[in-house]
Amino acid sequence: MQDFAFYALGGREQMEKLEKQIKITDTTFRDAHQSLLATRMKIEDMLPIAEKMDSIGFHSMEVWGGATFDSCMRFLNEDPWERLRLLRKSIKKTKLQMLLRGQNLVGYRHYADDVVEEFIKKAISNGIDILRIFDALNDVRNMEKAMAVTKREGGHAQATISYTISSFHDMNYYMKLSQTLKDMGADSICIKDMAGLITPVMAYELVKNLKEKIQLPVQLHCHYTSGMAAMSYLKAAEAGVDVIDCAISTMANATSQPADETMVATFENTAYETGLNLEKLSEIAEYFKVIRCKYKQFDAADGTVDVNVLRYQIPGGMISNFISQLQQANALDKLPLVLEEVPRVRADFGYPPLVTPSSQIIGSQAALNILAGDRYKMVTNEVKNYMKGLYGQPPAPINEEVRKKIIGEEAPITGRPADYLPPQMEEAKKEIAFYAESEEDVLSYVLFPLVAKKFLEERLSSKTNVDYTLVGGDGSKSIIYPV
Helix, strand or coil: CCCHHHHCCCHHHHHHHHHCCCEEEECHHHHHHHHHCCCCCCHHHCHHHHHHHHCCCCCEEEEEECCHHHHHHHHCCCCHHHHHHHHHHHCCCCEEEEEECHHHCCCCCCCCHHHHHHHHHHHHHCCCCEEEECCCCCCHHHCHHHHHHHHHCCCEEEEEEECCCCCCCCHHHHHHHHHHHHHCCCCEEEEEECCCCCCHHHHHHHHHHHHHHHCCCEEEEECCCCCCHHHHHHHHHHHCCCEEEEECHHHCCCCCCCEHHHHHHHHCCCCCCCCCCHHHHHHHHHHHHHHHHCCHHHCCCCCCCCCHHHHHCCCHHHHHHHHHHHHHCCCHHHHHHHHHHHHHHHHHCCCCCCCCCHHHHHHHHHHHHHHHCCCCCCCCHHHHHHHCCCCCCCCCCCCHHHHHHHHCCCCCCCCCHHHHCCCCHHHHHHHCCCCCCCHHHHHHHHHCHHHHHHHHHHHHHHHHCCEEEECCCCCCEEEECCC
C-alpha cells in the first residue's frame, strides 16, 4: 500500500493526485431507494433537490432503469418516461445513467430485437447518457444488441460483469468475459457486486487486472449488505478504479451502497481525492433524512449488515421475498431451510449470479422445494424456460438429471434466445392504439402489458372524464359516457 502522505500537495505529487482522482456515481434516485424503500420514492420528492445534486460534481447520477420503470406505473401512478424527462430538465450538468438488463431491458424476460432497438433509442433521446448493460447469466449474447444500439445512438455503453463466487468464477473467467465485452465495443467496464460479496483483496486484484490487461475505465458497484463495500472501494482505488457507486448517507449502507460522504472523507487529502464538497453533501443528506420518513412503511432496513449473504450469496431483496412467500404459506419457520436450499439450487442451475431475474427464479424454486418436501416436484414456468435455454447459457453446466426432471426429454435451445422471438412492436401498436399517445407508451405496454394498459387507461380516463371500452377485434372503440 502506497503512503498517502507522500501525495499531499504540490508539484509532481499534485499531478499524480489529479490523475488518480476517484469519481463518484450517486445512486440515490435509483438503486438506493430500490434497495431500501421498495422503489417507492416519488418524483415529487426528487425534483426539489435535483438541481442541488446536479451542482455537486458527481461523475453521473443513476436515476432510471432497474425496477424503477414498472414501479412508477404499478405503485406510484407515474409515467416512467415523464420522470426521466423531468429529471433531465432539472439535472443539466451531470450525466444521467440507467441500469439495463440486456435483452430483458427493464423487464423480467427477453424481448425481441425491435423492442430493444426502440427502447434504447427513446431512453437516450429522453435524456440517458450512460447505459449500464448487464445479463443475469453473464451471457454476452444477451448484451450484444443493447450495446450495439447504445453505441450507434451516441450513448456510453458500460458493459457489466455480474460478480459472484463459485468454483467456476475465477480470475480467468472474469478476464475472458471482460475481453469479450471490450471486443464488443464496451466504453467502460462495471463490476456489479449486487450481493456485497466482493472482498477488499478480490476488489484490488480484479480491478488491477482489468486496468492492466483490458485497459478500459473501470467502475465498481457494491452493496453494503455484508459490510465490506467501503473497504473494497478503498482497495479498488489503490488498484486504479476510476469510478465508485455511492448514495447520500441518509439513503446509504445496509442493502444500499456506501455513503457519498464516507468515501469523500476517506479519500480527502490523498492521491484519490474526489473533489466533492462535504458541506454541500450534508445539506442533501438532511433533505433525504426527512424524505425517508415519508416512506417508513416500506423501509425494511435496520442499518445493520447481514453476514448471511456470505454464506448463501443471497442479495438483501431476496430475504424479504422469502419472508413474504413463506408467510403466505404459513411456513415462516422454514426460512432457514430455504436459505440453505438456495446454494443447492444454484449449483443445479449452473451457478448463475443471483441478480434479476435469476435471483427470483432460483429463490422461488428453493422455496417450492422446501414447501413441497420434494425437490423439483413443483416448478415455475420461469424455471422450465430457464432449463429450455430461453434465458441464455449459464456460467457452468446445468445438472442434467435436474433438467430432465423438469423438462423431460425436450432438447434445450443452444442459440441466442432473442433469435427465437418474432418482432413485437407493430402488433403492440395496434393493440394499444386507443390509449397510446407516443412511442414511449407503446414501449411501456410491450414491456408490461397489464400494468401499462391499466396505467394508460386511467390516464385517459382522468383527461376525458369518461368511461370507455374497446369493442371489436379491429381495435375500433366505443366511448360510454357516465350517467
